Amino acid sequence: MIVDAFYAAPAVLILALAVYTTVVRGTFAASVGFLAYGLLLTITWVQLHAVDVALTEAAIGAGLTSLLLVRASHRLRESEAAIRAETPGLPLKLAAGLVAGIVGGGIALAVLTLPEPAPTLAPQVAANLAATGVGNPITAVLMAFRAMDTMLEAIVVLLALVGVWSLAPDRAWGGRQGPRYNADPDGILAFIARVLPPIGIVVGIYIFWIGADHPGGKFQGATVVAAMWLLAMLAGLTDAPPIRRRWVRALLVAGPLAFVAVGIVGVYAAGTFLGYPPDAAKALILVIEFALMPSLAFTLGLVMAGAPERPEEAA
């Protein structure tokens, strides 16, 4: 039983890092371990011929999620020693290990006994790809065959932001999110935050644009653009806008609203919600993509900024 080292090496490293993030003492170390783990996971996604998923994992799974964890573990560091005392004893750990082993073993058994040939929708996608006008089958699924999922996904991110905003203390409601970051204006962080965004924004827009025919797309592109904005915020070069501003709200809902509007147009033009007339499919998909990308970048950036903490005046 020889398994290609090409598959085995990343799998061993990923599993080792997963165990490390679980058993290591400090939460900060666990968060950094999770970042390395997420980046290695992108290799596995490429091995599974899922380059679009690899890009999403790198940008959102490894990138944004790890940044959230690293920042939160820094802010929670004083409370850590007290809570470590609540670690359960050996019998409970053994019981948890048993439960985890049974669940993992059951899944492994299912993996080894999956039916042959594998069920697939790939032939149907390949047969209908030309009708959508896009060349990347994953974009065709996201924007045409399963467009409802993508619309709800954009709304879920918006709802997460509503949730984040609602956690504002009363005095900060309507104010700015997160702490004000003050980095050394001549330091390396401020330098990088000036040099990197022009490149990053171009890369983000490229990933967005290329997504029609090659791996890429609006979520991955919007994440890169949002990351550039966050970098400038963390370096103290710019600040999160006060959330009571009308333009903030308008920019947030513009993308999802355009998506819903195109869906309603579909009811009249193609007889079903989010249906596209064949000759206008590509044009309508582009309308949604262009409206959604700025809203998504803005929403993701604000979700990352955290709950409002400062009244507007005290900026």
Added chain:
Amino acid sequence: MTGTTLVGLLAAALVAVGLYGFLVNPQPLRKLIAFNLVGNGVFLLFGFIAERGGLPGIGGDPVPQALLITGIVVAFAATALAVTLLLRLHESTGSTSLADEAPSPKDPAA
């Protein structure tokens, strides 16, 4: 055993490690990391199944792959909301304990 089957087994192992961490670590942020490990395991399993349904020319089955992108974004949104909740809990009570008798010194109602 092919290389991709190994990925399927890695997915099962990640679910197991994550589940263990979720049950054993008392720190809520560590539970969130563990929750993400379980999520990654489920996503990898889904990706493994998508790869099996691939055709020459289209890598894997694009339908589950597209759903995976949606899943990763939704998992991020849930994690972001949970992290913010946790920071707010810490700000208002000074503790992140999930134990029943958690002290709440700064709570005005107490």
